[in-house]
Amino acid sequence: MSARAKGSFLVSVLRNDPLTPSSSILVLDRPEGFPDAQPGQFISVRLTDTLEPLLRRPYSIMDLTADTLSLLVKVIGRGSALLASQKPGASLDVIGPLGGTSFPYPASGKVVFVAGGTGLAPFIFAARSWRSGDARPEIHLLYGAEAKDELFLELIAGEFTGAHLATIDGSEGYCGDVVRLCEKLLAKGELPVDHLYSCGPRGMVRALVRQVGSRFAEHLTSLEAIMACGVGACRGCTVPVWEGERMVNKAVCSDGTVFAANAVAWEEWKE
């Protein structure tokens, strides 16, 4: 699961494809020497040299081919707005690949992905990279958002063994949250219960742990936190994790992003 050395790269934007009213896919030219990466790893992008905003912003690697590096970008504030407005030909300063852990190929060959919002990104990468190998795992995607126009439907087409959608307003798929959907499918015996991999808002993952976590032999989750360095130096992005009886602070950027969901001290992890 450990990563190869990270580096600092100038990458040019090849395409910026709008996906929904508030999000797009940024396809970047994979720079020479950019190391191979694993699902759950990310890059950190400097958005401007005007110092506003100041910090880099972390983005999951959504796809990495021999020639391209793709990101799924949802606009939620000033930094993401700048990133989403990049035009082809623009050049971005990125560091990566970052993250010391990733989603491993599921040992049993069967896995359930639960994604909320842009938490879909690492799972697109996983589906695409595992498919290129000889063995092809059975992947069941459970994917939720507030409403249909926030689901990245184009992205999931044809990538998974089965895809189950949920929207809070009921405009697409199951009406309700993705955790409920997972409970329902489990009750019907429609999901393999070896590996559960999740990525999404903190509330979603916490509810997953509480409500369905024990049904799976393993639950791994890719976490998000506000970051400054992205490399484990500043200790700004920590999450409390149980190591036996002891609670220790782990850096999401370098000890993660992928953690055993049951080991995270959810009650102590305050925002």
Add this chain to the structure above:
Amino acid sequence: MTERSSAVRIGPVVFDNPVFLASGPAGYGLEYADLIDLTRLGAVVTKTITLQPRPGNTGRRLWETRGGLLNSVGLENVGAEIFLTEKLPSLIDGDVRLIVSIAAEGWEEFRQLLEMVAARPEIEAVEINLSCPNVERGGMEIGADPGRIEHYVKHAKDVLGERAVLAKLTPNVRDVARLALAAEGAGADGITAINTVVGMEMDAESGRPIFEMVRAGLSGPAILPIALVAVWKISRTVDIPIVGVGGISSIEDATKFFRAGASAIQIGTAIFYDHGLPERIIEAFEHSGIPKPFEKKDG
């Protein structure tokens, strides 16, 4: 000994150039080794270590402000033992010049920590982080009290002998120059100024402070003027070298600190968005020389 034109002397120790990494943002340095050639730097000031490991603060730890960064990391560190056995050897073997940052919440802890550090001859310089809350004094920063500073610095000099001792000052006081004078009087070889500026942030919607400890430390471009005036005032008060730190984001920013009276500088927050900056500053100074101070303080 002939000293290179960009070399800087702090007490008994000569550094090849006057551009250091500040304590904290770069961790123990090793985390940045893939991105920054640590051997090019004048020195790496390592993350402040305390006698015992510290888990740091719970709750949110970072918040970006306009032009700045608030942090509430709370001195999370691996503790002296692990630092000395695991981190220090890799840095020394990698030929990285180090200034080891230390802090203590009380006198006994400080004494023991210094003993451990002094037992390692490969440590040539120490920076005392005086912004640590003093548990014996109800959490007031040790570094807000000139008497305490004198006591701590004098003891460090006694124990460390021929090693350089820098006192790192907090800006959260009325008269930073007075603190510098206390450190100089106690035998400090240099003054580092400044640590983060106290600040806070509110969540407008919920009406709550966003940090559990309420207060946090502000760093980055927003604090440059505060750091600059601290260096200016200190340089007009003491004769020992001053290491300027606070908000440096460009070669021009770095130049201003030397003009204000600094002999060396440290880069902290800027490495988060521009880790190539220290090396660019070093190259610029190698090319054009270290900027001269605005005026001699007695001239």
